[in-house]
Amino acid sequence: MARTGKPVRRVAIALAALAALAACTSGSGENSQNGQINERGGDTAGSTPPPNPGPVQLPPRNAPFDYQIGGAYPPPAGVRIVARDRAADPAPGLYNICYVNAFQAQPDAQDDWPADLLLRDKTGNVVMDGDWDEALLDIGTPAKRKRIAARINEWVDDCAAKGYDAVEPDNYDGYTRSRGLLTADDAMSFIKLLSAHAHARGLAVAQKNTVELAGFKSRTGLDFAVAEECGAYDECGAYAEAFDDRVVVIEYTDRGLEKARSGFRERLSIVRRDVDVSTPDDAGYVRE
Numbered sequence: 001m002a003r004t005g006k007p008v009r010r011v012a013i014a015l016a017a018l019a020a021l022a023a024c025t026s027g028s029g030e031n032s033q034n035g036q037i038n039e040r041g042g043d044t045a046g047s048t049p050p051p052n053p054g055p056v057q058l059p060p061r062n063a064p065f066d067y068q069i070g071g072a073y074p075p076p077a078g079v080r081i082v083a084r085d086r087a088a089d090p091a092p093g094l095y096n097i098c099y100v101n102a103f104q105a106q107p108d109a110q111d112d113w114p115a116d117l118l119l120r121d122k123t124g125n126v127v128m129d130g131d132w133d134e135a136l137l138d139i140g141t142p143a144k145r146k147r148i149a150a151r152i153n154e155w156v157d158d159c160a161a162k163g164y165d166a167v168e169p170d171n172y173d174g175y176t177r178s179r180g181l182l183t184a185d186d187a188m189s190f191i192k193l194l195s196a197h198a199h200a201r202g203l204a205v206a207q208k209n210t211v212e213l214a215g216f217k218s219r220t221g222l223d224f225a226v227a228e229e230c231g232a233y234d235e236c237g238a239y240a241e242a243f244d245d246r247v248v249v250i251e252y253t254d255r256g257l258e259k260a261r262s263g264f265r266e267r268l269s270i271v272r273r274d275v276d277v278s279t280p281d282d283a284g285y286v287r288e
Contacts, residue, residue: 053202057165059095059224061245065269066287069099070277076287081248081269083168083226086155090163097206097226097248098159102152102169102194103187104134113137117148119181129177136174139190140182149193156198166204168226169194173210184213188220195221207243211235214242228252231260231270240267257288 063080072088082090083097090096105113110126119127119136126135139145152169159167172191175182187210195205199221207214207222214225224246230236231251239247249270251257257272264270272288279285 053160053200056199056202056204056223057095058204058246059097059166059248059269061269062267063095063269065248065271067248067250067271067273067277068279071279073279083248086159090165095166096164097166097168098156098162098164098203099168099170100152100155100159101134101171103139103171103174103190104129104132104136107133110135113151114147117144119178121179121181127178127181129171129174134171136178136182138182139186142189145186145190145193149190149197152194153197156194156201156203160198160201160203164203166206166223167194167198168206168208170208172208172213188213188216191220191222206248207239211238214238217242224248226250229256231258231264232256234259236260236264236268240264 059081064076064078065081066075066079066083068075068082068084068088070085072084072091075082075091075094079094081095081097083099084090085099090098105118110118113135117138119138119140121127128135137148139148156167169191172187175184175187191205198205204223205221206224206226207217207220208226209228211227211230213220217223223243225239225243226248227235227239228250229252230239230247230249232253232255236247236249245267247264247268249260249264249268251260251270251272252275254272257270260268260270272286274284274286276282276284280287
């Protein structure tokens with residue numbers, strides 16, 4: 001089921017917390033890319049992944065982009081990068097990003113998860129993302145992270161089998177909505193598991209929003225960024241610096257689009273979409 005887009009949530013991170021995170025990451029020195037990353041802007045892979053996937057391919061910089069996670073449709077002329085929900089097929093001949101809701105349960109899929117893998121407060125109630133009516137997954141222990149990752153990685157395998165080039169694990173910032181039950185360290189430890197698996201399948205991995213963690217990509221293994229409203233919130237520069245301009249940007253307002261273009265038109269891949277990320281046959285469809 002396709003997921004509607006969401007504007008990035010704002011979160012204030014204390015300098016002390018960031019210093020603690022930096023201390024946790026010092027000495028990790030992990031290069032998740034293993035020196036096997038190249039730029040790609042051409043044909044997609046076949047319908048099934050090869051036994052030994054080739055080098056991970058990064059999205060081209062400053063390439064026309066379309067965000068289609070609300071429903072797939074023929075990409076507009078000139079588009080080179082497309083993001084679609086994992087249920088959809090990739091667009092032939094383009095760089096394709098596979099959307100996966102990795103840190104929260106879709107509203108219609110909450111009951112599909114084991115009860116103990118849903119984050120609960122001290123009274124036993126499931127902690128929800130109220131904006132999107134989604135239960136947070138409990139990534140607070142190594143054992144639970146491993147179990148949740150095993151399920152998400154099945155979806156990642158499907159993305160690879162369909163011929164996607166990259167995966168976009170959404171709700172990396174879910175810990176900010178956990179009422180203090182989850183931490184940034186939990187989020188980074190979990191996404192590191194997803195990154196390692198995706199790289200083994202030949203897929204690049206996007207950091208979705210969460211600008212405060214962009215500087216930790218050497219720990220997490222993330223390769224590029226998918227940033228909602230970085231123009232509106234003056235965050236595009238931080239993503240651009242962290243990911244060497246390999247950033248795809250979605251703005252939901254004319255003002256946000258104007259700000260993103262004014263500073264990064266020649267550097268990043270920028271598109272204006274309607275907040276529901278609808279298809280062209282919908283009255284609310286917007287794409288610029």
